[in-house]
Structures are given as structure tokens and as C-alpha cells.
Amino acid sequence: MSTTEAGRPVLSAAGITKGFFGVEVLHGVSLEVHSGTVHGLVGENGAGKSTLMKIIAGVHQRDSGELRINGELVDFSHPVEAERAGVATVFQEFNLLPDRTVAQNVFLGREPHKWGIVDVAAMKRRTQELLDELDVTGITPDAKVGWLTVAEQQIVEIIKALSVDAKVISMDEPTAALSDNEVAVLYRVIDTLKAKGVAIIYVSHRLQEIFDLCDEITVLKDGSLVAGRPRDEFDHASLVRAMVGRPISAFFPEPEPGTTIGEPLLEVNGGGNEQLEGIGLELREGEILGVSGLQGSGRTELLEALFGSQPFTRGAFRLAGKSGRINSARQGVRQGLALVTEDRKGTGLALSQSIADNALLAIRAVFPSRTARVKTEVPAILESLEIISRGLDQEVRALSGGNQQKVVLAKWLATSPRIVLLDEPTRGIDVGAKVAVYRLIRSLARRGVGILLVSSELPEVLGMADRILVMADGRIAGELPPGSSEEEVLSLATGTEAQVVTEQ
Template identity: 65%
Template sequence: MTTATSSATDDRGQLPAPVVLRASGITKAFAGHTVLRDADLELREGQVVGLVGENGAGKSTLMKVLAGVHHADAGTLEVAGEQVSFSHPVQAQHAGIATVFQEFNLLPERSVAENVWLGREPRRRGSVDVGRMQRDTQQLLDGLGVSGIRPGQRVRTLSVAEQQIVEIAKAISFDAKVISMDEPTAALADHEVELLYGIIRELTGRGVAILYVSHRLKEVFDLCDTITVLKDGEQVTTQPAAELDDASLVRLMVGRSISSFFPDRLEGTEVGEPRLELRGAGNGYVDGVGLTVRAGEIVGVAGLQGSGRTELLEAVFGVRPLTRGELLVDGEKRAVRSPRQAVRSGLAMITEDRKATGLALHQSILDNALGVVRAVFPGRTPKARREMPGLLSSMAVSARAMDQEVQFLSGGNQQKVVLARWLAARPQVVLMDEPTRGIDVGAKHGIYELMRTLAHEGVSVLMVSSELPEVIGMSDRIVVMRDGRLAGELPAGASEEQVLALATGVEEQS
């Protein structure tokens, strides 16, 4: 294990900020299986520490030990130099350690203020002092530089980003010295990510320490002062972010170089006849789209948030049916007015939010994997049931058993189950919207290999992604959307600058 040591002074000869939280030798096992072994972590005032690693590396376990959800089997915790022990999350909160989990803990029918002060409502003459509660909440929001959220507003009316702000405000209300954030941008749009960046800078400016857990390496390097890497439950290193780069960090996390991150086309893959064609296609969201995707081809769709990327896939799949133009599959015109018609026409769609629209989380792996076949091709169900274990095995889905509930799988394995349910229907065209969102770098590589396998088998893939390296690394061609229209097309290997020029329209001003 390589660990950065604390020196008496920093590079400018100044004393380092005081240590707010120190975890030493943290070990945790479940049912005799050790999931975290001898992990150390140190957070200082005003510092952002990145915690990275593949799913199953131990990140969530370490976060939950700090949050009081789990009690460590071995090791010590110190807050401001004093040793502490938590047996309940409330104890951690009162000690100044707050956690914003990926799954928010908010009551949708309660107001913002009621959620922030839940169980701690200020009282006056035996009743809840609503006025003070709302004033105190407004003060918290003002301190974060946030406008547009009202203390009396019901949480269910807020966007995901706004709900996250409420969680952060709640954390601050405990006078938090440390705030842990678990995949805080997983469901945020690009402009909402910038808002979160600003809030984090505001918090660190006040001396709050941030533990930042994310699979998005750009954010880790943008925000973090130091980075701790976990792999297979063990600490690999803690180093200043400035001493690492994408390539070295990926190597530490997954044990392979970034050069092999995006797999090459499989030998023997041939680009064939057009599988999917759009001619002057449009509806109220996209307009005049002309596009061809051939057998064995992966076409990436890039563009800024709101450019019409997702809307293009939804139009093809019948979620928002086309009202003009033509759609052809294997050279035949198709009138796709619903997802069911799309599936019968040989199309499949991997949606960007697997938990909300891709899976039934409380059902088993097998039930989820057979869902599309049962709904659209019931006569094929017995055969699909027999073939499913082999399909899931070939996709390297890691699970205890086929009857395990999907909610207990890692993000990468959940995404593979989503793919399996569609592949069981034997589509000719697979539409993928953010296929690797919220999964770790190792699982991403597995999804990329599946995409290459599909192309090798003659399937067409149309992929939307917000991550330009992913679009560039995986696409045989790239089309760029802007304002609901195709802004242009680029060949494989195009630069990020070329993609952004089309996405923003700057080429028109040059």
C-alpha cells in the first residue's frame, strides 16, 4: 500500500489544515466475508478527498462505517482528535459527520423545511414553530448561494438536483464538519453539476471537509485535493490528486492500462447493409433527422444537454412517436407508434435510468431478464428461460443465484441484466442511452466488450453518451445533435474539440 504521509508543512511552508476526521485500520466483514480490510482515511478542514474504486472495492462499506450505519469490526475513528464510536447514524450526525447517499432520504409530501429539521423541529409553547423553521431553512439555503428553492415547497415538486441541495442543507443543519457524498452527480444534468461544484467550493471555503465518492474521474480531478483508492476491500494508495492522472488512476483501480479501456472492434466484424434508417424524421422534439446505422456498426450520438439526444432515441423507439418522415428497419418502412411496436420491429432500448425505467428492482434476476420476452413474445418464453442462464453467464453477471433480487446487485451487474432482457428478444438494432452511467470503470469495460460483441454479430448500435471519451472511444461514426437537429457527422477518432464545435455551433461563427 502506498500512502501519502502528512508533513509538518505544505509545499508553501504553511502548516496543513487541522485533521477533522481520521479513520485507522478499519475492517469490516459480513457473514464471515471480509469486505474491507485495514483501511485508513484522513480528512482535513476545507479539503476534498476522493474515494474511488470499482464496485465491490469497499467504498460504500467505509462510508457507512463513517456514517454510523455499520460498526467496524476493527480499527478506530477520531473526530477532531477524540476517539469516537458510532452505533447509529444519529450519533455520527451529532458528532458532525453527515452523509448524502445516492438514494435520498427525503419525505416527498413534506416541505423542504420539514425535511431539513425532521425530528428536531423548533418549538414554541409546545407547538412546532413553523416560522422559525422556515427562516432557519432559508438561512441555510442562502448560505449555499441557492435561489429558487422555497422552505415551504413540497419536496416532490423539486428536481433531483434540488433534492440533493435539500440533503446538503440538512447535513449543514447538524453543524457538519464532514460531509460524505455518494455519486452526487449520477442523475444530474451538466448545468446542475456546475451548481454542485459551486456548493462544494462554498462548503470547503467554510472549512467543511468533503469525502467525494464518484466513478466520474473528471469530477474527482476537478474537485479533489487527495485521492484514496480501494480495490477488493483493501487500500491501494492515498496520494495528492496532482500526482495522478487518468491513466495512472485507472491502472490503480482496475489493474489495466487506460489504453485497453475501450476495446477494439473484434476481428471479423463487418459493416453490412443499413439496419436502421431515418429520412426527414421529426416530431415535436427532433426535426429533419436523416440517419443511417448499418449492421455491425456502433454510431455514437453526442451533443449538449437538451440537444435532442435522448429525444431522438425515444422517437425511434415509439416513446415519442415520429409525426413526419420515415423510419426503416432492414429496408422496410415501419410505423412505430409504441415501444411494443418497436420491439416487434426488431428494436431494443436501454434507457438512461435503469432503476426507474429499466428494471423491477424487487423482482429476481430471472424475472427481470425475461420481462421483455414475456410481454411481447410470450411464445418464446420457455426457450428464453432455458437459454437465460447461459446468456447471463456469457455476460459475466456476478450474482448469488438467479432468484436474487436485482436491487442487491452492483450497478454494473444491474446494467448487464438490463441488456440481457433486451438481447433475449433478439433485436437487430439496440438503442443505448447513457449505457455506463453510474457504474465503475471495470464494469464499463465489460459493457464495452458486450457492445463490440453485438456489432460482431451484425447488430446495429446507436449510443447516446454525455462522456466524450466514451463516444470517441467506442464509435465507428459520431453524429452530433444541436437544437433537435443533426448538426453534423464525424469519423471514428474525431477529437473532443471537433465534437464540441458541432455541438455548440462555434464553427458557424468562425
């Protein structure tokens, strides 16, 4: 739907400025959001997206500029005022009570009353009506929120927004923790919201989602408006250039001079466990071996088996030419392996600890006798990763997603690994941080480190890998050479192509 078809803007911001402690972080930003459309808001971390969203949500007050809802000037001093005006926000960190039911969460603080007591029946009935409006099945008003999946909890947040008759719903990285199937459900819910005339502000680092869902796109960079126009006037290359000021061709750096692919570091023949079967692979010094496949194909399970956290129970295993088996994560680290997990907050970091302490987590756990020596090396490691922080004593929870990911990488670089297993290493980080991760991968390869790169983003695998393994149903469905197409990868991943293509 074009903005013309959608009618007048339901929300308009004009010349919004905002500063913190004397530093201006938004410089006269303007945008218009129309009813029945999805408006994409994109930019690198630090571009000002979150600040603008919080001003619209009533969390922060603007310093200057105008904010209008259906043409009427508004000045929110609290999120409740924004809700009353029909503006709701679904943040990455949900505001839900896990021990209460869906209906209780939806009407928290706004419970209907009858004869002076909470009208539970009315609350359940209205919740079910809202679920039905979005054609949502599998969630009941009586379900405890703590029992729901992340995707279902997100739908509860959207239901809360609809319960206050929201005209505008802002969504902040709504798919960051969702599986492919759950993303499809969210897409369908968004289509339903559009059909109901709700305006949606959609923030995501996943550019394909922006092109899939959005009618308009606004690009912020360093707190300023760079571009704002219909989606059809952008392509991936022009959107990336607007966001980061460099062409998409600079996304995936070429191998560094001196990079050579050497002797085998890791060999598996007939490897299997409860999740995997018939795994055969070889990883060489200085090689980046990409692993692709659909959600649930066994990609993460493969890395966990190699690392030893969910070890192979059968098959032959060789490490640097020597036969053996890795039966635990600690043993994997001692053998020179590092695993950068998909969930950096849940399994990669101690969020309440400092940057320096996080960088030493693996060393202290596995090589405690090396702690004193490595501690002196940590500042140089962190400096090489260009982590933006107030200092090494800053808590990791206060860092941006990209800088948190760099701390995870620093933790493993401190162990001087021979093999690095990367599971979705750029998930949830902005374009600039992704490029920094790619450069680090190239640097490790030049030093002879073997890299196994798992990613759901096909351009990432195709742009970085020397060879590509495609997984399906816990097996390796085939191998592809560099220069292969997305169609070839998907054919193997979905089982529509039986031929295995290898580079001779």
C-alpha cells in the same frame, strides 16, 4: 487547497477493518480528510467504499482500527451519534419526507420549541439562513419536498447536514441523477462548503468530477487501500490503473476479428416530431454509430423516436431496405429493435423481481409464445454477461449498479435484436463493469447487430464509435469520422463550427 494549507485532519481513519458473516471486506483501510477540502473516494463496485462510508456515518461499527474527529477518538454505534459529532452523509437514496416542507425536513426530529410547541417561524428563519449561506435561490422553506427536483432535494439534504453544524459531509454518487445544469449548481455549492471549512468525502464513478473537485484521492480495491495522495499526483491513466489494475488503453477494446460493416439496417430521411427536426441518418450491420451532444440536444429523443416510444410523425423511414414506420415501442421490438434506457431503475427493470424474471420481461410482453423456449436460453445469456449474484432467483434490487445494467442488457439480448439503441449504457457503473459493457457492444457488432450509442462521456463515444453524429437543438449538427477530437465534437455541439466533416 493543499492539505498543508487546510490544517489538521478533521477526520482520520486508521487501520479500519470490517467483516460480514466471517468474510472481511475492509482490510486495514486508512485515510485523512482535512477541513475545507474535498477528498475523493474511488474504486470499482465491491471495493469497500460504501462499507467505509457507513462506518464513518455510524451505520456499521468497525471491527478494529481507529476513527478520530478533530483528534478525539470516536466510536459511533448509531448515525445520530455521528451527526452529533459533526459527521453527516448524503446517500444516493435521500432520507426525505416528500409531503413535508423543506424546513420540516431540515429539522425533522430536532424541531425548535417555544412555550412547549414547535416554533415554526424560527424553523423557517433558520432554514432560510442556511439557504442564503449556500447562495441557493429557487428553494423556499415552505416548499413541499415532493415538488422539488432531484438536485434541489439533494441541496435539502446538504442543508440538513449544515443545520447540525456538520464538520464532515460524505456524498455518495451525488451527480448520478443530475442534468449538466444541476451538476453545475452542485459544484458551486461544494465550493461554498469548502470556503466555510467543511470537509467533504466525495464518492463518484465519474472520474472527471474527481479531477474537477477533489484535493486528495483515496483508491480502494477489493477492500484494501491501493493509493492515497494529492489529486495532482494522479492523471486519468494512473487513477484507472490503480482502480482496476490495467491501463486506460484497455478501456475501449478493438473491434473483434471478423467484424464487418454491411448493408443498411436503418435509414431515416427528414425525420421529425415535436422534439426533433430534419433527422437524417443511416445505421449499417455491424456498425457502432455514436451520438453526442449537450444535455437537451435531443439525443434521448432520437432513440425514443427510432424505437417508436415517441415516434417520428414525418419523414421517410426504412428498416432493412423496406419502407415503413414504427409507431409504438411494441412495434419497435417486433421489428428487431431494443432500447436500453438511461434510467435503468425507473424504466429498465422490475426491481422487486428476480434476475431470471427481469431477463424475460420483454419476451413475455411482446413475444409471449416464445417464453418457454427463451427461458431455457436465459441462463446462458446471463452467464455470458458474467453477472455476479447469489443465483437467478435473487431480486435485482440487491445487485450492484453494474450487474443491474447487465440484467437490462440480458432482457434485450433475449429478444435477438437486429438493432440496439443504447442511452448512457455505462452511467453510474464502475470502471470494470464499463469494460464488460464495451466488450458486449463489440461482440454484438461482430454478429452484425447495428448499435446506436448515446453517451455524455466523450471518450466513450470517441473510443467506441465507427462514426459520430453530433446533435444540437433537436437536429443533427454534423457527422465526424473515427479519430476525431473532443474539441471537434464540442465545436459542433455548441454551434461554434459550421463545417460538417464526413469520412469519404
